[in-house]
Amino acid sequence: MKMSNWLDWQLIVSGIFIAAIAAIGVSSTSDYVVQILVLATIYAAVALSWSIAGGLGGLLLLGFISFYGIGAYTNGILFTKYGISPWINIVLAAGFAGLLGWLIAAVTLRYELSEDYFAMFTVGLSQALKIVLLNSEYFGRATGIYITIVKDDWAMMSFVSRKPYLLIALLILVVIIAASYWIQRSTFGFRLAAVRQNSRAAEALGINPVKTKIQAIIVSGALGGSVGAFYSQFVTFIDPKQVFSLATNFEMLLGAVLGGRLTLIGPILGAATLKPLQDVLRGVFGGEADALYLVLYGALLIVSCLALPKGIAFYIEKWHRKRYGNS
């Protein structure tokens, strides 16, 4: 592993970043700080999951929250109705979400839907899922699903303190980082990049664009679903409006895009800065000044998308290139 290699460098820095977060969290005396760190980690994990299909794959997977929501409900239902441990549910959620990914991909890519259509389809699907769950008695309708935890139970991922949740969230993030790293180094990553840059040329090289895209969506979806499952266990109450919320959806994607969706470190950086910034801004402005918060947030979104179209990581990469030369 060489520092001069951009990807390796990102991996190392990500590792340090995670270690720092863990250190701050564990040593903190404030549950508030830990809470913010957990949410930031969750957003970073989702952003990075998305970036595999949405960044590396170049797919306009706009309605990503479907996977997150499916994952959340997987744990919610299996835990509260069948007493299955969240540790298992996280894996199962990845399975269900991956299945959804496969369905979406298999169905839409067959028709060679243009990008915009694909994007709208995924958004529409997320809202359709929301409505289905809102009307389903089994899934709790609008009343949602709640989890009550008052004492520690490692086997059931239930903790009184917020700190164990931070460590688990970071663990999940580590797994996703490893996945993205491995993908970027592998031939799969090469195929993704080829398809992203020029689908026809990739085909000429013998790559099957449709199959590659399907795989990318499945991977992204599965990872996103697993984060959603963890989220439901952490927040202890979910309902369709919350876990299929378009607002949340765009917030998570924004982190990935602003950070730099083609990189390993970009989505983490973007989401991890944006989410706490949001929470703190809300805390500062909150209440009557909510309108002001919205104006600032909207303006921030616009300005940063215009000023940093390739994301912050783009500039970091330029610096890295200058520092280490091309590698």
Place this chain on the structure above:
Amino acid sequence: MTTALAIQLLLLGLLQGGIYALVACGLTLIYGVMKVVNFAHAEFLTLGMFLAITAFQLFGLNPYTAAPFIFAIVFILGAIAQQIVIRPALRYPQINQMLITIGLSILLVGMMQLLWGPNNQVVKLSWARATFDFEIVGGEVSLSYVRLIAAVVAVAVAGLAWWILKYTRTGNAMRAAAQNPLAARLMGINVSRINLLTFGFGTGLAALSGALISPAFFVNPTFGTDYFILAAFVIVVLGTMGNFVGALVGGLIIGMAEALGGLFLGAAMRQFVSLSVFVIVLLFLPRGIFRGRMS
């Protein structure tokens, strides 16, 4: 369920469809010419409603008199937004464009909340609930004047817009830019100016729709997103993205489909009907019912 009631429901669905159509027309126009999905479209509708309320409270103008002014104001505002926000974004990847219009929508909601507050407001027209009644097949059908006027004006305006697109020079320039921006530019068409006019026009139409329906609803800053944006997107896709007539026809279809859905499946499933249409159209008729572009 008497026949008269069924007819009433379908007629109401048609009226609703008229409004949907006008909202969708603006959205599809913007997409057709600029290839930008304007996620902030609903906010311009809400803006139109708030302007109608202010016109009523400050000047005593009813929304129908104020409508042309509201159109003009939002046309200008839309054009400004286009220059500052959308134009620079056009050279960026799709996802950036989408996030920028989403940012615009958040910004607009915030600004409306600053200007008008978060609470519900309404245009208190004295005749807001008067109805036009007539007998049919032994039963009575009642349609509120507000809805009737709104729908008729909406369809008329959409028709006018279609005429402008087809028969005026600027309109033709818009269609040319929609089909092939590069070729249009080579032909001497100032595509930047066209984009400006298109965005202003499209958002103006949305605001106009808002003004027309304002006496019928409680308005708050998130009204547009809550009530209309999903239907608008469904219609745009159904009618083929970029196809003006498609949006018009699609609007009427969706209005009726929702009415039918409500009739047979119950009110809670109305939204489900729209979304199902959406998903099905995207899957089986991805290019919409009008395979081509702007007619």
Place this chain on the structure above:
Amino acid sequence: MKKPKQSAVCSVSTPNSTRRATVAGMGAAIAAATLPIPASAQSKDIKVGFLLPLTGAFAEAGQLIKSAVDMAVEEINKAGGIKSIGGRLVPVYGNSSSPDEANTETNRMISTEKVSAIVGAYSSGATISSTVIAERASIPYLVPNALADEITERGLKFVFKTVPHFSQFAINGAQMVKDLSAKAKRPVKTVSLVRENNFFGNVVGKAFSAHLGKAGLELVKDNIFPTNPTSFEDIIVALKGQNPDVVFAAGEPSSITLLFQQLKELKYWPKLGWVGCGGGYTNPTVVQNLGSLAEGMLVINDWFPDINRPGSKELNERFKKRTGGKDLLGNANTTYAAVHILADALQRAASPDGAKIRDALATTRITSGPATFMYEQVTFDAKGMMPNSLLIGAQVQKGSARVVWPNSLKVAEGVWPVPAPR
């Protein structure tokens, strides 16, 4: 790929490891700097956290409640604060427009602001999740504005609720229409529900389905409409077919104007009357905006200014003066009362310690004082519920809601059956 020759410009000499550490250190510093500075623990003031939906869909209600809380806090502090401790009552506000946010804010209130108690959180979802956090931290949590039964049904020791269970809407509502009908000598049997597909609507639906039968009434149909509907035509047409004696309804303010307008448009009105349940229907802006359409509408909620209880009219006038004309409605009343109930408990606990305050709350017994504008008596049972919480029925007569049921609290006679609005 071969590495090209190193650039001629020398790179900075700081070794990589130190630089990385500096970056990590800076990150930590930034994180620490964005933390709000914890308040000094020196003063004797008691901090109480208030979780309210200050932004988002329920912001209007949240702001109204905040005004009520401010008024209560002012009154308490003007009268000397919490005398047994010798300090003032200091409110700390937090946003609870989503469970996520409510959790974060609860954590902030407990860890950073060091509150001694929490009051909140308006929406049931946010309350359900944030009470768990308070329980773990042994901070008492008083719920005067969220209705879910689960709040007190989970065996949590630090949670207390002053608003009734959802089932009361059905129980009290049914009793009210039966009493009114008996008086008017008109039989009442069939009921239809019209309610939104949200949390409140769902539980109201369940409550009515479960309890109407016991009251001798028949539920013809539970009509559900989606949040943010653009039309109610299907529901109204369905109602015409169901032809119930009474319609019970629940929904948010935004859908209510449309509903009533279309009721007039489609010319439907139930045989005996229309009863609105809870928040949306008691929203003063709704009643105002509906104008004559709301005439005769019956509403069930915790309290109305026009009620036969001591001090209620004066209290409402004080509130109206403070807020520029708004009535103390929509859980602003219950939360106002909650502040006084909490102050009473703090006085008896004589300590900012969570556990002591919890015990004081559990042994509350109020029969006089500020909280009696609403309640004859305030006590809590073993689960933390207030056993004598009651829902009251009022009718909109000449533009304002006047209590017509039960007999002990009424200020006017209910008009029953209710004629269709003009």
